Amino acid sequence: MSPPLSAFFSTLASLPHLLPNILDPPLHPWDDPTHVYAGNMAPVDEMEPTDCPIIRGKLLVSLKGVYIRNGPNPQFLPPRALIIHDGDGMFHSLRISDGKATYCSRYVKTYKYLLEKEAGFPIIPNIVSGFFSSGDIVRFVIATAPKILTGHFNLMNGFGVANTSIAFFANKLFTLCDSDLPYEINVTKEGDIDTLGHWEFERKFMSNMNAHPKVDLDRKETFALTWSLTFPHHSFLRFDENGVKQNEVHISSMNQLSSIHDFAITKRFILFHETQMVYSLGKVMTGRGNLIEYQPNKISRIGIIPKYATNDSEMKWFAVPEFNTIHFINAWESEEEDDEIVLVAPNVLPVDNIFNLKIYASLEKVKINIKIGDVSREIISPRNLEFGTINPGYVGRRTRYAYLGLLEESPKMSAVVKIDLETGQEVARRFYGPNCYGGAFIREKRWGKQQKL
Ligand SMILES: [Fe+2]
Numbered sequence: 001m002s003p004p005l006s007a008f009f010s011t012l013a014s015l016p017h018l019l020p021n022i023l024d025p026p027l028h029p030w031d032d033p034t035h036v037y038a039g040n041m042a043p044v045d046e047m048e049p050t051d052c053p054i055i056r057g058k059l060l061v062s063l064k065g066v067y068i069r070n071g072p073n074p075q076f077l078p079p080r081a082l083i084i085h086d087g088d089g090m091f092h093s094l095r096i097s098d099g100k101a102t103y104c105s106r107y108v109k110t111y112k113y114l115l116e117k118e119a120g121f122p123i124i125p126n127i128v129s130g131f132f133s134s135g136d137i138v139r140f141v142i143a144t145a146p147k148i149l150t151g152h153f154n155l156m157n158g159f160g161v162a163n164t165s166i167a168f169f170a171n172k173l174f175t176l177c178d179s180d181l182p183y184e185i186n187v188t189k190e191g192d193i194d195t196l197g198h199w200e201f202e203r204k205f206m207s208n209m210n211a212h213p214k215v216d217l218d219r220k221e222t223f224a225l226t227w228s229l230t231f232p233h234h235s236f237l238r239f240d241e242n243g244v245k246q247n248e249v250h251i252s253s254m255n256q257l258s259s260i261h262d263f264a265i266t267k268r269f270i271l272f273h274e275t276q277m278v279y280s281l282g283k284v285m286t287g288r289g290n291l292i293e294y295q296p297n298k299i300s301r302i303g304i305i306p307k308y309a310t311n312d313s314e315m316k317w318f319a320v321p322e323f324n325t326i327h328f329i330n331a332w333e334s335e336e337e338d339d340e341i342v343l344v345a346p347n348v349l350p351v352d353n354i355f356n357l358k359i360y361a362s363l364e365k366v367k368i369n370i371k372i373g374d375v376s377r378e379i380i381s382p383r384n385l386e387f388g389t390i391n392p393g394y395v396g397r398r399t400r401y402a403y404l405g406l407l408e409e410s411p412k413m414s415a416v417v418k419i420d421l422e423t424g425q426e427v428a429r430r431f432y433g434p435n436c437y438g439g440a441f442i443r444e445k446r447w448g449k450q451q452k453l
Contacts, residue, residue, distance in 0.1 A: 033081040043073045049191040052101040067094040072163045076122040082129035088113040089163030095191040102191030108162040109195035164211040169222040170243025176211040233257040252312045264331035272303040275324040329388045339371035361386040380424045387440035412437035
């Protein structure tokens with residue numbers, strides 16, 4: 001392509017970024033990026049490995065390890081931020097060794113990040129908050145078509161971010177987001193952070209893996225979800241301990257693309273959750289807001305299928321009305337009752353307000369008898385708790401304690417609390433302090449010998 005023509009296409013691609021969004025609905029505090037990305041959630045610059053001065057006490061020479069986290073940290077502030085995961089993803093590490101601590105932060109070098117960094121302006125919107133009106137779709141086409149035509153944007157490379165969670169499986173450290181494949185990360189001996197690349201266990205248009213895969217500690221296998229715009233919309237994947245894909249089972253008993261971010265495993269089963277939230281392009285096109293639509297007449301249900309099922313025929317579905325979760329805490333097979341599965345998860349109330357500041361999450365225990373179909377529910381804690389986790393050694397096993405964020409103003413959490421899942425009592429808490437908020441967290445004792453840090 002001749003230089004003048006290439007310059008013309010480049011200018012065309014930048015137009016959506018330069019034009020004011022005068023037709024867009026007004027911003028509210030919950031989707032105003034200057035409100036969402038404020039305080040300790042504000043984006044920060046990269047920092048090369050830097051030794052941290054010790055303010056008090058000393059670090060034992062025998063203390064070795066790395067504290068890691070990732071966060072949204074948008075390269076360019078989006079015009080609207082319905083969810084905090086509306087950034088490229090920045091990985092932070094604090095390496096402790098030889099009596100000193102070294103901090104580093106680096107953007108995850110996703111294909112989208114590199115594409116937009118080179119262009120100098122945003123090109124690919126977030127799938128949830130970037131498509132809010134038909135104007136957004138037009139802008140997306142104007143921004144991407146010239147890049148595709150000039151060969152500067154290869155759709156097969158994925159166009160998601162890597163900001164939602166961190167996972168360690170198949171002897172690799174990953175940062176993940178539902179809209180793309182995981183990106184592999186390495187923290188070097190010097191404390192620097194390298195993006196090793198896209199983990200392409202398959203290469204097809206819009207390949208993706210959910211942000212919360214589950215590792216079966218008995219067999220060292222990893223289970224994950226994947227979604228598709230075309231039917232069948234949902235599938236689950238199984239990888240061996242080396243990360244080699246062993247199986248993919250299409251969930252053909254789900255006929256809509258649902259908003260599924262998490263799932264659970266037990267010793268023998270996988271649990272899926274079909275909520276009242278589905279993806280709807282029609283909602284965006286008719287100016288009724290983002291892609292995720294609340295369907296009040298839809299009955300929420302839990303699907304349970306053997307881990308080693310080869311197709312959807314072994315799936316059993318159980319109605320659990322108005323049970324809508326974002327995250328599961330855990331699930332296990334009951335030791336007291338035959339054929340009973342226990343599931344613990346925060347139920348989001350009301351789910352149609354999921355993207356504003358007023359969501360409320362009530363921690364529930366659901367018991368399902370998979371033989372006779374009985375479903376019973378109890379509220380473990382009515383407090384506003386979400387983004388929970390457990391000791392990963394108990395994934396799929398009976399669990400006594402969970403660690404959850406106390407939702408102050410969604411999705412900002414003012415504290416982490418430890419809840420006894422049998423009594424509902426709070427066992428411990430830690431507040432972050434005034435104007436300081438946390439996100440989702442993981443609880444790790446250690447990574448074991450497989451760690452490569
Ligand atoms: Fe999550």
